[in-house]
Amino acid sequence: MGPKAENAADSRIKVSIYTIAFIAALAGLLFGYDTGVISGAILFIKDQFKLTAGAQEGVVSSVLLGAVIGAAFSGGIADRFGRRRSIIVTALLFAVGAIGSALAPNLNMDIAYSQSNFHITIPAVAVIILFRLMIGIAIGVASYVAPLYISEISPADIRGGLVSLNQLMITCGIVVSYLVDYMLSMGQQEWRWMFGFGAIPALILIVGMISLPDSPRWLMSKGLVEQARGVLSRTHRKESVEEAINEINKTLGQKECSWAEVFEPCLRPALFVGIMLAFFQQVTGINTIIYYAPTIFEFAGFASHNVAILATIGVGMVNVLMTVVAIWLLDKVGRKPLLYVGMAGMALSLGMLGVAFFLPTLSGALKWIAVGSVLCYIASFAVSLGPIFWLLIAEIYPLRVRGRAMSLATVANWGFNMIVAATFLTLMEKLGKPGAFWLYGALSVAGIIFTYLFVPETKGKTLEQIEEHLRSGKSLRTLKAQA
Ligand code: BGC
Secondary structure (H helix, E strand, O other): OOHHHHHHHHHHHHHHHHHHHHHHHHHHHHHHHHHHOHHHHHHHHHHHOOOOHHHHHHHHHHHHHHHHHHHHHHHHHHHHHOHHHHHHHHHHHHHHHHHHHHOOOOOOEEEEEOOOOEEEEEOHHHHHHHHHHHHHHHHHHHHHHHHHHHHHHOOHHHHHHHHHHHHHHHHHHHHHHHHHHHHHOOOOOOHHHHHHOOHHHHHHHHHHHHOOOOOHHHHHHOOOHHHHHHHHHHHOOHHHHHHHHHHHHHOOOOOOOOHHHHOOHHHHHHHHHHHHHHHHHHHOOHHHHHHHHHHHHHHOOOOOHHHHHHHHHHHHHHHHHHHHHHHHHHHHHOHHHHHHHHHHHHHHHHHHHHHHHHOHHHHHHHHHHHHHHHHHHHHHHHOOHHHHHHHHHOOOOOHHHHHHHHHHHHHHHHHHHHHHHHHHHHHHHHHHHHHHHHHHHHHHHHHHHHHHHHOOOOOOOOHHHHHHHHHOOOOHHHOOOOO
């Protein structure tokens, strides 16, 4: 092939891979939108249905609970029925959940059978909770199956950026949800539209995924070598297709995979890394900022709701922009350097935020220091723990147990998310505002030490090289980047 033909082939491959990754990453958009939208919608729902604090918590936390359930029960499904089918079913759940919650009745429903004297009343809000739970289940599955699918489709040298397109879409989904909430916040029953809009990307995802192939690695794990070869020829250069097939073949044993295999001694270090990264991604406080940014800004002295909400949209934008920077850097500098720099930035900005609340003399400047620290914090998260948690868990597990192992790390992520969201306001009350932020800051420092001691560098390695290293029993952290 001449250089011209080679270039044309390279661009064809690039277009093909980016299209596939982009479509799958719509799952991330839904994840971000549906977790973000509730902050605005709840204000209307609580007024319309005269909700108690408990019922409000039910509406807000049903998604998180659903996500834990979804992630917990789907690992085997992704391994058995494939990544693509799992995403399609998930997208259906997203669509039904969005439409169902948007169409929830205005009044409680009475169900009565006069013959048997049976009578029950279903509160209207229970319908919302139920459909939000369904959306949560979809989020739980989508949050890891989309990165899993993209990582198995991608060539090693650009895998970091491609998988992190999913995180980029999460951050875009969050901003879109803030904007939709903001624009609709003037009307009356607008919460219905806020929920209903989620159906649009869900339908695009269904149509898009139906037209895409499954991942070549999953196809090979099911013995579908010809189909896998077809997919690889869309995503790899002609001369490297057979090499990729041989490599994947080497990692496939004969026996059916089971949960027991996930807990084999040689895989335990990888499980530990996945679960601990989930821990650090959540306990360093990201969602206290994502969910409570307006509250923090109001504490800091911004009197008007509007300014607080606008500042929150700014936070969302910085999250998006810095995720783009992460995508650009991940395959150049590697995962670990970004984790170090990002977590150091998070620790410093949390320290500063604590100081701002600690020193009464700063009161005039407090609000600006608070905004500055929150922006630095989100920027640091966006180049590190945000994308890299989802990326690493899509890289470090062996093919035959990848779905199951990722589902465990994902359950941990949503579980820690729930714990932090449920304890943040109490923590502020008990430790004081500075104490709460310093605690998250101290945990960021612990995250840096953890990364140094246990996290592998996966830059440039094929998934099969990573698996070989893990199975050889060598410590994960000794895995070094491919030059
Ligand atoms: C986290 C979410 C968080 C989001 C913010 C994701 O990687 O898992 O909990 O809300 O990033 O960008």
